[in-house]
Amino acid sequence: MRVILVAGTTRTAAIEGISAAGADPEAMPHTPSADAEIVTYGDVVRAPAVPVSPTGCPTPALVTRAARDVLGFDLTVVDGGLAKPTAAPTVDLGAEPGGDVREDEPVPKAGEIYESAREFGRSLPDDELVIGETIPGGTTTAMGVLRALGEAFPVSSSLPDNPIERKREVVDEALAAADADPGDFADDPIGAARHAGDPVLPAVAGIAAGALDRGAEVTLGGGTQLLAAAAMLRHDWVDAPLRLATTSFLAEDVDLEPAVDRLDLEFAVTDPGFDELEHVAARRYLAGEAKEGVGMGGALWLTADSDIYLTALRQQYVSRADPIVAEVANVAADGG
């Protein structure tokens, strides 16, 4: 079993009102680099700080790392277009930071990324893979790909008040820039990613396709972004069994079942039991923030085999989140 985290960036995240990943625009491009370090090492190393939302919810990377503390799974981080340095070791598939989807070709190398990712997935020795993502602005590019493929877009957001209309406008502009209507890329999932997506999606889809080619069991750990990757696979005629594992927070926010049925995915929803925690970070999740990301749904699904694991995960999560929350509170008290 191996967990693969594809970490990348898209300039789409810089469009006002799109993303909550990272508390401010300057910190945002560092978010996936920081997330990769947290799951790899347990803390930031080269990245400037642990990503925290404007309301003080630390990145879901802490949950995935807590699961790794408990289960000790192998982890491989794939560079899906990082923009800032990371101390996490990464696999290079030739991805570069994605452009703003409102430009004509935000991911010019989508085809090359998909092909090298597929070759990588095909060559890995593991019988089971869980694949997750971290890319600020990724729900918008996921909506772009789903609409380009002609699929419905059950898009969530890491902001409690989902700026869905803003995302719709951006995706409309993306399709207009490609001179395309929704569904025009139904037979060209690479084109959908090239014109309306981000570099992480063809990397995730390619790794999954390659692993499925050789009969491996693949779980996509995440929400609408992983759903967009699954849609790319189905539109590329990959019909092998495929699982989408997400968090209860996301599943409560968005009805994924119609899309999951249509794409013929096995669907797993895991509740980490954060209502049992008296912790400010856990309360942010219960209030509808963050919900998913950095492979959290997949990591929870791995942990859900046993109540003992889930209990241990909550303990680990609290011990990892405590110093972060304390630091944020101190900065706030200092007026920083």
Place this chain on the structure above:
Amino acid sequence: MRVILVAGTTRTAAIEGISAAGADPEAMPHTPSADAEIVTYGDVVRAPAVPVSPTGCPTPALVTRAARDVLGFDLTVVDGGLAKPTAAPTVDLGAEPGGDVREDEPVPKAGEIYESAREFGRSLPDDELVIGETIPGGTTTAMGVLRALGEAFPVSSSLPDNPIERKREVVDEALAAADADPGDFADDPIGAARHAGDPVLPAVAGIAAGALDRGAEVTLGGGTQLLAAAAMLRHDWVDAPLRLATTSFLAEDVDLEPAVDRLDLEFAVTDPGFDELEHVAARRYLAGEAKEGVGMGGALWLTADSDIYLTALRQQYVSRADPIVAEVANVAADGG
């Protein structure tokens, strides 16, 4: 505890008669990429084949991987100037493949590599690090650095008949190209690496220096190449306790003790007990081949805590080496 493997290349390896890593000159640049994959995944993934010496001894990466099978230690591969793609995730410190040491500046970025490596080592969360290397031709560049620093050079080779005179000539040419005499770089270890070394050495020395800066326990796992990295540290006024852990095969071939004493290193020699194995690959080691590399001495040192671990390591090694040896035999039988 974390094992760090710095993997890189130098065109010095292409000089005739210098290196045995990889059976042929075309395979050689792939060797460190393959070694990184073997320790990471247990097998090659993107790299074309498991490196095997001309006489059929598979890469020491299999021993280090066998130790990882037994101990499950965390692994981080650092790109110390790889020339070919690898599916192993790698940390980017800005290193590029090293030039032929007979050129004026084979490692122009030695200073930048050392600084970013030091920052990386300083930021890592681990209290204990073991650092190893894989770079074909690396004993020659180690000799270059040791001579540039004015240190003795107890150089071994992965060929049973050590081409020591050829290496001496090459290092003489390296110093001549830098217009330098032995010892001229005694106060400038970065300059020694820049003019007579390879990109792996400043990366190893920098990571060690950074970890020592914050009081971590550092073990250099390897032979003369790690000795050259230790010499760089001592000549950079890093006087913290430092351990060199090597294999019994290397220690039997080369008397490292005078250099170890002079550089004030703790010295650990581990015998994997390969004489208990009736295996062709183990017999190659007993015949004096390979001896060390890819962190083998460090991995064995970690394993040597317990006879149970060492026994398990030998079993794992045999099960990993068997299919490689069988394939080599088949190719030979086919006249390939």
